[in-house]
Amino acid sequence: DRTMPLARPTGQIPDAAWTSGFREMTEPWKGAVGCLGVAVFFAMTIGIISWQALEQSPEEWVLRGRAGGLLWERRQGALVLRVLPAGRTVAVITVGGVPAAEPPPPRDRCWHDGGQFCYAWEEAAELRLSLEPPPAPATECYGVRWTPLRPDVTLKDCFSMANVSWYGGASIRAQHWPLNGAESRAQPFVSGDFGKNPAGYGPVLERYFLGSTGVTVTVAPDVPLFLSLESNRHFCLETPAGRAAVPLRYLLCVSPDVAAAQRHVGSQLAGPARALPDTALLRSPIWRYYGPVGSAAKIKRGLRALAKRLKRHRLQEGVLALGERCTAVLAAAVRPDHVPWERRKRRDSAGARAPWLLGPLQLSVTLSPYASIASPLFLRSLRDAEAATPWLSLQPRFGGCPIPLLSTWKGRLCARLNVTSEAALGWYLARARHLQQALGAAYVVFEGAEGNAFLERGVPPPAELAGDRYTGALAAALATLGNTTIISAGARSSHLPLFVQMSPLRSDWSHAGLRGVIPSVLHYSLLGYNFFIPDAVGGSLAGDTPGDEELYVRWLQVVTFLPVMAFSTPPWLCCHAWVLNLTRQCIQRHRDFVVPLLIKYSEEWLSLGHPIFRPVWWLSPTDPTAFTIEDEFLIGDEVLVAPITEKGQTWRDIYLPGEGHLWMDTNTARVFDGGTVLRNYSASLAEVPVFVK
Secondary structure (H helix, E strand, C coil): CCCCCCCCCCCCCCHHHHHHHHHCCCHHHHHHHHHHHHHHHHHHHHHHHHHHHHHCCCEEEEEECCCEEEEEECCCCEEEEEECCCCEEEEEEEEECCCCCCCCCCCCCCCCCCCEEEEEECCCEEEEEEEECCCCCCCEEEEEEEEECCCCCCEEEEEECCCCCEEEEECCCCCCCCHHHCCEEEEECCCCCCCCCCCCCCCEEEEEEEECCCEEEEECCCCCCEEEEECCCEEEEEECCCCCCCCEEEEEEECCCHHHHHHHCHHHCCCCCCCCCCHHHHHCCEEECCCCCCCHHHHHHHHHHHHHHHHHCCCCCCEEECCHHHHHHHHHHHCHHHCCCCCCCCCCCCCCCCCCCCCCCEEEEEECCEEECCCHHHHHHHHHHCCCCCECEECCCCCCCCEECEEEECCEEEEEECCCCHHHHHHHHHHHHHHHHHHCCCEEEECCCCCCHHHHCCCCCCHHHCCCHHHHHHHHHHHHHCCCEEECCECCCCCCCCEEECCCCECCCCCCCHHHHHHHHHHHHHCCCCCEECCCCCCCECCCCCCCHHHHHHHHHHHCCCCCCEECCCHHHHCCHHHHHHHHHHHHHHHHHHHHHHHHHHHHHHHHCCCCEECHHHCCCCCHHHHHCCCCEEECCCEEECCCCCCCCCEEEEEECCCCCEEEECCCCCEEECCEEEEEEECCCCCCCEEEC
């Protein structure tokens, strides 16, 4: 045998020893080493993934500003708006229409611009976030723009109601304050008539939502918008899928608190040019006429009889209001339909008074932009108009004359005024002026301003009448008649010198009746519609308890502190004599106490845009207790009204806002600290708790 020479130690392992040794390994040993390597690799990979899952945050900043920013929350596919340095979450927006499980990566397509973040979900949608100029130094704003990349993509952002109370947006049948308790399926964000569609949205809405955390959401006016409300979960903004890729665009702003957010953003919705309606109406209770309507002579006799009755009960001042049917009967007697279908010069009807009324009573009449297809007015307008028509129409696909778009109005098939035609508007306004002057009416009410006739018929509207542009255009035209005009709807028109007539309510204690009055007041005023006419005392729609004297009295007490007091059922017909005396006292209190307050705070609205009727959180913007109180309201900063809205109650809890303020009960002269709750506070049937700061 040959003997291997001993190698001298060198302190290193020769490479040849490893390679030769490996060559000499058997195949099983080679496989074992390979498996070991793979096992080590997988163990390291699993460890890294576990570490990321345990240690890495599920949230990632995508856009940061000076006072806060937006994060992407991976687990639920949501944008989170957070303020700094406290790190407080003010809004959570769950994203729909894109793969929620796919988070935006750290890379940003707008990396070259620190004020933007861009990301695209391939074949779904593109997201662009941007820092926008703030309306005030203490507020920061972020633009959100979703663009669909396929026509079948429905963009949908849902705003969580967890720990946030939301206000604004749309009025609903049973109005709640805040919106958290409301329920509504996804439907076009367009004003509507509850009589036609009780489940739809009401006559006053704005594309503006306010959160109790100090966040606001303002949707661009040209976005085709759907809104849904899911009680106590979220509200969702959607754009419908279709052939055109329509972006969903809105502005998120965050302020220190909810009151600051309303002052900085919400109060500027209408712009700086605001005008007041005729404030003389504030001092004039409205008495609706429901007498004989068979002829003009019968209506005049009925009005004179009502005027005499009011005078006998020492209620001789105010306005007698005629509905559309009575107005049409009187109009036929003065033949206003013969105003030519052409634009006429404006005639001043200031100071007009119906000569056949008694004393200081005035008259209001009611018109609408509808005409029955069987009426002489409709037939004559078609004949006089020749090629052009004053009504909304459909253009035939293969040419020919326009076909009037027919709608249902008060049970009749009607055509609706074309507000995009200058000639049609001129003719309609001339007819209204002629009628107002001929009848000596001090005020004209225009019903039927709400809704989109094209959407109601399932027809895509023209661009100039998309969404609520009909309501806005009609309101702007009616404002030229003067400041004695009353309209039934509002959309981007709160700056105009118009009164807005609230929707009829049920004669009951529900949110569709008395309990919905204060939430509606707060909703209208928050959106800038401070000069509204509430529904008549006791409600206009039949309820479960007709002739309920307690309901009538509690309703009367609420209306006393609103802009205008309106009556459909006079107190001598529904109630005992003491209610008639109480009505006189309430009307006098409204004139002496409430109207001067409204005049005072209307100046603040003109200059700053602040609401006249304010929620209690206006003085307690960081107290969560104040966010859900819907049965109290402030007039300005100095009067708190806390009426009874529950049947059979003669006591209630009252929240006094504003820690550090003092409040005096006007009934007892007792003084209490602000920022406290008065438990079981007494309020008899003849009393309404009112406190002065």
